[in-house]
Amino acid sequence: MGASNSNKASDPVTSSQASSNAPSAGKQRLYYELRRYQLVDGPQKKLCDAFFQNALIPAANRLEITPVGVFNLTIGQGTPAIYVLLPSASLDALVNLEAHLANDTQYMSAGTPFLSAPAVAPAFQRLESQLMIAFEKIPGIKLPAATATNAARVFELRTYESPSDLDHKRKVEMMQSGEEKIFDKAGFTQVFYGDTLIGGRLPNLTYMLSFESLATRDQHWSAFGTNPDWKTMQANPRYAFEDIVSNISNFILTPAAYSQI
Numbered sequence: 001m002g003a004s005n006s007n008k009a010s011d012p013v014t015s016s017q018a019s020s021n022a023p024s025a026g027k028q029r030l031y032y033e034l035r036r037y038q039l040v041d042g043p044q045k046k047l048c049d050a051f052f053q054n055a056l057i058p059a060a061n062r063l064e065i066t067p068v069g070v071f072n073l074t075i076g077q078g079t080p081a082i083y084v085l086l087p088s089a090s091l092d093a094l095v096n097l098e099a100h101l102a103n104d105t106q107y108m109s110a111g112t113p114f115l116s117a118p119a120v121a122p123a124f125q126r127l128e129s130q131l132m133i134a135f136e137k138i139p140g141i142k143l144p145a146a147t148a149t150n151a152a153r154v155f156e157l158r159t160y161e162s163p164s165d166l167d168h169k170r171k172v173e174m175m176q177s178g179e180e181k182i183f184d185k186a187g188f189t190q191v192f193y194g195d196t197l198i199g200g201r202l203p204n205l206t207y208m209l210s211f212e213s214l215a216t217r218d219q220h221w222s223a224f225g226t227n228p229d230w231k232t233m234q235a236n237p238r239y240a241f242e243d244i245v246s247n248i249s250n251f252i253l254t255p256a257a258y259s260q261i
Helices: 015-019 044-062 091-095 097-102 105-110 145-149 165-186 214-225 228-235
Strands: 031-038 069-075 081-088 126-134 154-161 189-198 204-211 247-255
Touching (some): 044 069, 044 081, 044 105, 069 154, 081 091, 091 097, 097 105, 126 204, 154 214, 165 214, 165 228
Antiparallel strands (some): 031 081, 069 081, 069 247, 154 204, 154 247, 189 204
16 A cells, blocks of 8 residues: 555546545535445456556546546455446546447557456456435545555445435435534544445445544544534434434445555
């Protein structure tokens, strides 16, 4: 994680805008595609890394899909797996991404080993994808400070499922109307918040936090859980009238050396 970033040539053209994006209303909400590539131990990891670094990220950046995050699953069910986050201000760019890529000769050439992998030796086992829209009051991505120098950093990817649409809307409201401020006070970097439009186990929301290490993560969560504002929010009848979150999925990720997040 501390090695120099070998993908500087394809750094996102709007990375400075993304890194300075603070939660505020009035900004254009981003769309996110979050992919999970399920792998098996062996050559698939190397093949995927080469494809993401040399083909997918440069091509996505040419379509103004930026910054692209690539993360290895380090703690959580289903290792080995790689997560890829594709953010864009254009819904069309994400929905029609494969069609755009098919017309990109540089992408098709650089991605040949991955794209043409035979059935007896596939590049990955299975791909899952979800399409999200950023929260209205948290419309974009905030990059960890460590991303600029590719310093050590860890990410936590969390998905909250709700038992009904009403409960889901209340949880989205809760998170962007005070809960995110408590995360900030606790020391977390809040990378993104997404309301899932298309994907499994709906309704749900997904968000990503970042920290320097697992030790600092534990410290941040302790500070969050003991914050009096959190205790007050938890007791608010608007959110405490029933269990508005029915299941939480939690994964610890580390960025690939070439990740732009």
